[in-house]
Amino acid sequence: MKRTITAGALAAALALPLTLTACSGGGGGGGSDDATANADGKTLTIWDYESDDSAMGQAWAKAIEIFKEKHPGVTVKTESQTFEQIQKNAKIILTGDDVPDVMEYNKGNATAGQLASQGLLTPLTDVVKDRGWDKKVTGSIATTAQYDENGLMGAGDWYGIPNYGEYVTVYYNKDLFKKYGVAVPTTLDQFTAALATFKAAGVTPLNPAGAEYPLGQLWYQLALTKADRSWIDSYQLFKGDLDWQGEQLTSATDTISDWTKKGYIPKNSAGLTAEDMGTSFISGKYPIMVSGSWWFGRLVNEAKFDWGQFQFPGSNFALGSSGNLWVVPQNAKNKGLAEDFIDITLSDEVQNVLGQKGGLPIAGDASTITDAKTKTFTEQFQKLVSDDSLAFYPDWPVAGFYDQIVSALQSVVNGSKSTSDVLSQLQKQYESGKDDLLNG
Missing domain, CATH: 3.40.190.10 (Periplasmic binding protein-like II)
Incomplete structure (x- = not known):
């Protein structure tokens, strides 16, 4: 026990x-x-x-x-x-x-x-x-x-x-996708269009809880749609200068703001936890959940609807690691x-x-896996590993950055700070932590 x-x-x-x-x-x-x-x-x-x-x-x-x-x-x-x-x-x-x-x-x-x-x-x-x-x-x-x-x-x-291992993927409610005529997207534009279709039908598509890690992971995944390995190495391993006002982080932050204003993300998500996100998706309330492989077992055991998962569209990289x-x-x-x-x-x-x-x-040995859904899930991870497409997580580079990202993105959802101000705030905290790590 x-x-x-x-x-x-x-x-x-x-x-x-x-x-x-x-x-x-x-x-x-x-x-x-x-x-x-x-x-x-x-x-x-x-x-x-x-x-x-x-x-x-x-x-x-x-x-x-x-x-x-x-x-x-x-x-x-x-x-x-x-x-x-x-x-x-x-x-x-x-x-x-x-x-x-x-x-x-x-x-x-x-x-x-x-x-x-x-x-x-x-x-x-x-x-x-x-x-x-x-x-x-x-x-x-x-x-x-x-x-x-x-x-x-x-x-x-x-x-x-x-x-x-672990990685972040897109879980989706196949029943809701079928009900509202939404196809599995293969590009970021198609993904955004799917969000708009659900919202037009009165269904809020996403609930990336902002009180804990999910919103930050979605933000970083959006940045990865415009990133290459050198950008990831600059962000994670300090191998080069990171442009905090560059297109990767600016576009990601703008997108979070835009999706909130359009109702694709509920405005109360800033106060919701990861457990809130997971249980609301499992209950069938939301059609999409962008989160990690750690939810797979609970979905298998608890979800009462037909569900699947696909790689976040428009990106060659995914959050993940060992x-x-x-x-x-x-x-x-x-x-x-x-x-x-x-x-x-x-x-x-x-x-x-x-x-x-x-x-x-x-x-x-993946060949020993008999369940088709589990085998697909495992093979997707193995491909990410073999393609060197795992990009780690946004809070990793410096100590205390997890809380700082959570706080900064809550202000984006709440509309209390601009993209530029949010990124300037994060840059200051990131650079300070980097200096402590390398020179402290």
């Missing part, structure tokens, strides 16, 4: 000193020897934020089952937290001694990279080589697992292990057990559970 971290435990964690002590990552060793002084070898504590019925939740349950079989004297404790809890509080919690042995954490410069650079995560490079994880986690999927001394992804030591990382906190007491658990999540047995449930395994 998963349990949510208690209010008292979280309050105690938040009472820890705010000063973070940066520890040396050493030579990429880490591993089980680092924590032997405090290890009891009898308990494995896992934190994650996957729902039990998601593909990942079901795969982790299988991994725990296998772990228990291999470690009959070990108690497994799982704590289910929300993405927001871990996003906001991980740095504070991990400075203490009461930390998990292994935890799911978001990848990218501003998240796993930041924790790695501050010495809060165990470097796993030697373990990766010893256990052969680098033979399964390869190419662009490995980019988010490695971080340099500044916390920039793509180089340096391994600090986490992904075992599934999935979240399993990381081992520097203060974890049972690192050897954590490594054993991570290893199991990369096993064929667990990877095939991910595949069958639509979890986009990175080391699974």
Whole structure:
């Protein structure tokens, strides 16, 4: 059984000193020897934020089952937290001694990279080589697992292990598309025309919740319709100067504003959460949802209408990457057990559970997937990987950018700021964070 971290435990964690002590990552060793002084070898504590019925939740349950079989004297404790809890509080919690042995954490410069650079995560490079994880986690999927001394992804030591992939796609209600005579669009103009058709029929087509990540992901996807790989590398990896008033971000911001004014996006979306978005689509209220592969399992289990998905039209790129990382906190007491658990999540047995449930395994065999919808979903991801078309996520480059994007785009939906002012605000925050990252 998963349990949510208690209010008292979280309050105690938040009472820890705010000063973070940066520890040396050493030579990429880490591993089980680092924590032997405090290890009891009898308990494995896992934190994650996957729902039990998601593909990942079901795969982790299988991994725990296998772990228990291999470690009959070990108690497994799982704590289910929300993405927001871990996003906001991980740095504070991990400075203490009461930390998990292994935890799911978001990848990218501003998240796993930041924790790695501050010495809060165990470097796993030697373990990766010893256990052969680098033979399964390869190419662009490995980019988010490695971080340099500044916390920039793509180089340096391994600090986490992904075992599934993810990407943002367009889910659509086939019944509503058929009812209103809307064809699956293949260009951005056709997509916009589809939105207009629904609105003219009295149906609001989109609900990209603005209180959390969905609106920012739609904004970035719109920018990608005018982007190439060099622009993405400038935005994500600082490989070149980024023009914040250029056509990519200007057009994306203008489009969000225009779609809101035309009623394609509800004006109250600025106050809605990702869960609000997902449940309203699942209920059949909205015909289109632009969001991630993490919704696939819930749609399979909960949607009562015929649905499908297609790649966002007019773009050669999609938001996506490896999935979240399993990381081992520097203060974890049972690192050897954590490594054993991570290893199991990369096993064929667990990877095939991910595949069958639509979890986009990175080391699974797509030919074993029997469900046609799941197989198509997986093959689309594999094509994005093989074409080098994954463009990561908009909040990744610098620490704290997630909240800044959310706030800025809420002002676009609310109509309180112009495109130029919004982009100037984001540029200032981005450049400040970039300077802290590279020179701090």
